[in-house]
Every structure is written in structure tokens, then in C-alpha cells.
Amino acid sequence: MIEQYAAPISIEEATRVMQESNATVLAGGTDLMLQTESGKQQFGSTLVNIRHINEISGISIGNNRIRIGALTTISEILGSDKLMELVPVLAQTADHFASSQIRNNATVGGNLCNASPAGDMIIPLLLLDAEAELASWSKGGVVTRLVPVAEFFSGPGKTHKRDDELLVAIEFPVPSFGFIAYFKKSGPRPALEISTISIGVAGALEKEALHATEWPSVQQRQSPCVPGGSKPFSRGNRSTARSFLKLPTWRRMKHCR
């Protein structure tokens, strides 16, 4: 039951409250409200509304890295010219995400923390080797740690984020020239639908064939393909991707740069 409501305006304030109480974080509320109403999730004693923390919102680019604040909405991702230019797969994914009303409230951080296997934004972030920045309050100050998105989830609906940790941002390197990535999802209806199956493919296109990029972390993958929806967060193989995408060639995928 909610006994206290907090609306912090800084990471410091938010993490202090989260450290001192049994907190439930409210971002866009598009998952949380349904889950608490249905009884799937219980509120903690303190509801922490993070919508007023400006420093965890927005998109910035510097030192060859892209940083997306956890509070950035799906609409903001879709409307970002910079992301469209550098990582069109993010805008492409956002374009398949729910309705405009939901996109205006739903945040990328909420999508990750909810950890649904049907979470759309997880797929491109895995392809981009993104890292999640988590903040908590310890010994009188804010401490942060970076967790690769690939290691962020511990199962459907579960993450390795501690209850006292706030997801602050998601970061990844600006993709190198020639990197391409593609997202596709399918559900019972053609639009406004949570996916039954989703898939992402990324790599470098050379002579009609998709190759792993020069990024070491991409090379570690068995194949540059990430399925979601039915099988959460596992790596797939190229033939699965090809048959789902029905691609005789990879040409339909957009170049990142």
C-alpha cells in the first residue's frame, strides 16, 4: 500500500528516497498501472514519480557515444533527427510501438525495467551493444554502475537491477559506417499490438551477405540476430532470421550511416 509519494527533481533525491524506503518507481505508468490494477505487481510503501528529473531525459551524442536518458519517451526517439541519421533501427522500432498516446508516455527506461520478452526497444538496444547506467545512494553520495543490456535481464519480467537502483540512461557507441540493423515484429493484429514474436538483425552488409561487424562484442555473437517475443533475450541464428523476415537478400535493411 502506498504510504508516501515522492516527486524528486534530481538523481540524488530519487536514489536517497529509494535507499531509505520500499519504493516503486513510476515513469510513464503504461505498464505499472495495468500491473498494479490487475494485482500482478504490488506498490511499495513509497511511490517515486521520476517524471520531474530532467537530467535523465533526452538524447545526447558525444565522444562517439549515444546516450538516451531513461525517461526519454518512445515518441521522442521516433522524432529524433539525430537518431534517425545515426541509428535508424531505433526509430524504426519506435514506429512499430503501440499507439501515439502510449508512445507519448512510455519511456525507454520503463520498457527495459519491465523486462517483458515482448518489449520492443530491448531488441535494437541488444543489437547496438548498449549498456544500462544504474544509480543508487551509498555512503552519502550517488554511485553508478554500467550493465550491458545483454546481461541486464535475469528472466521474463526480471532484471539484475536492485530495488534501490534507478535506471538513469542507456548508452552505446555510434555505429561505424556500413553497420545495418533491422527490426520486425508480428502479432495477432497488424498495428497497435504487443508482439507475439519480434526479431532484430544487425551486421555489416558486403556483397549481399550479412557479416558481423568489427565490434568485438558483435563478433562474440554466434550470429547477429536477436529474437524476442516468444523466446526472451536469446540469440538466434541467421536462417531463423531469414525465414521470419522472408528476405532473399538483406537489401531491405537500412544502412545506419
Ligand SMILES: Cc1cc2nc3c(=O)[nH]c(=O)nc-3n(C[C@H](O)[C@H](O)[C@H](O)COP(=O)(O)OP(=O)(O)OC[C@H]3O[C@@H](n4cnc5c(N)ncnc54)[C@H](O)[C@@H]3O)c2cc1C
Ligand atoms: C495499450 C498498450 C500498448 C503497448 N504496446 C507496446 C508495444 O507495442 N511495445 C512494447 O514494447 N510495449 C508496449 N506496451 C508496454 C509499455 O508501454 C512499455 O513497456 C513502456 O515502455 C513502459 O514504460 P513506462 O515509462 O510506461 O514504464 P512504467 O509503467 O512507469 O514502469 C514499468 C516498470 O519499470 C520500472 N521503472 C520504470 N522506469 C524506471 C527507471 N528509470 N528506473 C527503475 N525502474 C523503472 C517501474 O517501477 C515499473 O516496474 C504497451 C502498453 C499498453 C498499455
